[in-house]
Amino acid sequence: MTYSYDDQNIFARILRGEIPNKTVMETEHTLAFHDIRPHAPQHVLVIPKGPYVNYDHFSATASAEEIVDFHRTAAAVCALLGVSPGKGGAGYRAIANSGPDSNQEVPHYHLHILGGRNLGALLPH
Numbered sequence: 001m002t003y004s005y006d007d008q009n010i011f012a013r014i015l016r017g018e019i020p021n022k023t024v025m026e027t028e029h030t031l032a033f034h035d036i037r038p039h040a041p042q043h044v045l046v047i048p049k050g051p052y053v054n055y056d057h058f059s060a061t062a063s064a065e066e067i068v069d070f071h072r073t074a075a076a077v078c079a080l081l082g083v084s085p086g087k088g089g090a091g092y093r094a095i096a097n098s099g100p101d102s103n104q105e106v107p108h109y110h111l112h113i114l115g116g117r118n119l120g121a122l123l124p125h
Contacts, residue, residue, distance in 0.1 A: 005051040011108035015049055025077055029069040032077045032113075041116025042081045042092070046074045052109040054098035074111055083115030093119050 006012070013019045014033070021033040024044050035043040048070050052058035059067070074094070078084040083092035092115035097104040 003053040003057045005053055006107050007051065009106050009108050011045075011047050011106050011110060012051070015047075024080065025073060027069050027073050029066045030073040032073060035112070039112075040093075040114040040119060042083055042114065044077055044081065044113045046070065046077060046111040046113060048109055053107050054104065054109050055096045056098065058109045070111075074113065077113055078115075081113065081115060083113070089115065090118075091115060093122070 010019060014021050015031060021031075024032040024034060026032070029049050030046060031049060032044050032046045035045050048058055048062065048066055050058075050062060050066055052062060058070075062070075075084070078089070078092055079087045081089075081092070083089040085091050092113055095112040095114070096110065
């Protein structure tokens with residue numbers, strides 16, 4: 001499958017410094033920042049710095065270093081936010097939307113980390 005990356009999407013512009021953000025953590029391959037429209041008391045977006053459209057694109061084509069850095073950064077963000085159950089938190093939800101059926105709004109792979117309250121059922125039964 002071929003993925004077409006739009007380098008004018010809002011996250012690409014944030015990565016280039018054209019749009020400000022409230023950075024939570026930054027590494028060589030990953031940026032984590034507060035969502036501008038939070039859906040929970042803690043709502044952070046974790047994005048790779050590379051041009052990846054969605055989860056399967058990232059997982060299939062990113063380097064091992066990028067993949068490890070991304071996931072370790074996401075884990076560190078959960079601990080920093082105090083939502084990680086393994087570190088005294090009450091839990092969190094990690095969501096990655098991919099494509100139109102999921103209502104992916106920005107065509108740059110991103111992981112939502114949400115926590116700070118009971119989030120209820122993910123989908124109606």
